Amino acid sequence: MEIARRPRVTFVQAWPRSIAHMGAVQSTRASAGPLMPDRPTGKSPHEPTAFADFRDGVVATLPAMAAATPFAFLLGALATDKGLSTLETGLMSALVFAGSAQFIVLDTWQSPAPWLLVGLVTFVVNFRHVFMSASVLRHMGSFSPGARCAALLFLADENWAFAEARAARGRLTVAYYAGLSGFFYLNWVVSTVAGAYVGRLIRDPRAWGFDFAFIAIFIGLIVGFRSRPGFVVTVTASAGTATLVHLIQPGPLSIALGAAAGVLAAAIAAGPAGARR
Amino acid sequence: MSADTLAAIAAMSLATIATRFAGLIVPAGFARRGRLEAAFEAMPVAVLAAIIAPTVLATGWPETAAALITLIVAWRSPLIAVVVAGVASAAALRALAPML
Structure with missing residues (x-):
């Protein structure tokens, strides 16, 4: 109960601005340089392998994953407090995968849940995805139509921001995007479910500055676009x-x-x- | 598993997918030049700045100061150092704030 009460304003405020990640540490760094090739420029002699791209994507997203985990725990605890079963909690994370919307909806959860209102609130909270998808699609020229749709299903602030940073300095590949998104998604779903059991141990991630990890990631990415x-x-x-x-x-x-x-x-x-x- | 809860989760899922797929209605090759291109080029920075601005500018001085420290570190350092600086300065300044 105390968890649900205390940080109430807190998650809602911390979260929406929190969820983004960055691309690989190295790639973000590099994007601080000349940002030129915005468009794919064809194969270079040193074309990285798909596995290397995938691995770079995973590495890039590690700090965001670490920062998202305490919030996922908290979300699981909140969902349990609001009367959702563990299965329902996991299903919500798996099918929605949008932390800010999930926090806001669960914070005002009523039973029985008014589906229309909940859907509308989610749409408004997630409206930024409209800009994000329009923008990132310009860098998905090498994706097949199916891969493009699959990629959009997993579009969240963090993997999107890293994908943009990657595209700003070179080519965004399916493998890199998959590296950014796969473990991040799994971590989110698994951690919310875990939070349904152990989330009560986490008090307020803000007190430890965890919410600021997202702010810092975003600041770093913004600075990378400075030229x-x-x-x-x-x-x-x-x-x-x-x-x-x-x-x-x-x-x-x-x-x-x-x-x-x-x-x-x-x-x-x-x-x-x-x-x- | 209650039917109401499932319906609410389905509505959330569909609403989110709709926003994620919205970019598909922009025709390929659109906005390759002029002001429109500049608008698309600006999108990452515009969205990211809008996400963080209320926390950074309208929460309290510890957040603003921590963001400033983070910004300075971000100018020269790799992202992981930026994250460490951000988290550490936010935690420290927030702990300090009530004592002042």
């Missing part, structure tokens, strides 16, 4: 708008409106000819 044209304009418009909206109406709207403002500002700043460097 893009319109970078400062985009960050200023997006962060300013999101903060303003958050102060007026805390909730997922701040992400959608902030992102829209950032994108719009970049388009205006670019001029009709675009921003090709």
Whole structure:
């Protein structure tokens, strides 16, 4: 009970901004350099093998996985407190796989659950995926249509952000994306189920700064994009708008409106000819 | 397993999949130049900045200060160091805040 009460505002606030990860540590680093080849440039003589790409993806996502685990435990405990069975808890994580939406819905869970309202809330909270999928699809030219759909099913803040960072410095491959997503997904599902049993041991991940792991990952990734044209304009418009909206109406709207403002500002700043460097 | 709970989980799942598939309606080759291209290029930064901004700018001074430290570290260091710096500074400053 205490767990469900105390961090109440906390998860909702910590989570949505928390879930993203980054690509491999090395790739993110590299993306801080010239960001040029945004488009696949064909095979290089040193084309990495699929296994190497997969492994890079897994390594990239490790810090995000470590940071997500305490939140997954907490989510499992919250679901149990709200009366969900372990099977239902696992099913929700497996089929939804979106931490912020799961926290918000479970925080206001009623029994019997109003499915229409729950669906609408989830749609609003996850609306940022619309931008994310439109953007990442531009880098999935080498994916088959089936692989593209499968990849989108597993799209979350973290693997998306790492995929973008990877694409900014080279080629995004199916293997790399699979490395980013596979274990991250399994870890999320398994850890929420485990949380249904042991989640009560975790008090408040915020006190240990775990939520800040996601913030730090995102800051690192944003900085990696710093040589893009319109970078400062985009960050200023997006962060300013999101903060303003958050102060007026805390909730997922701040992400959608902030992102829209950032994108719009970049388009205006670019001029009709675009921003090709 | 209650039917209401299952229906709610199914609704959540479908709503989420709809947002994840939304990008598919953008035609391939769209936004290859001009302002539209600039808009798409800006998307990662715009979305990430919007996700973190309320926590960083409107939660409290420990979060803002920790983000600033993280930003400085991020300018030069690999991501793993950035994460360590972020978590450590947030935990330390939050612990410190009530004492001031």
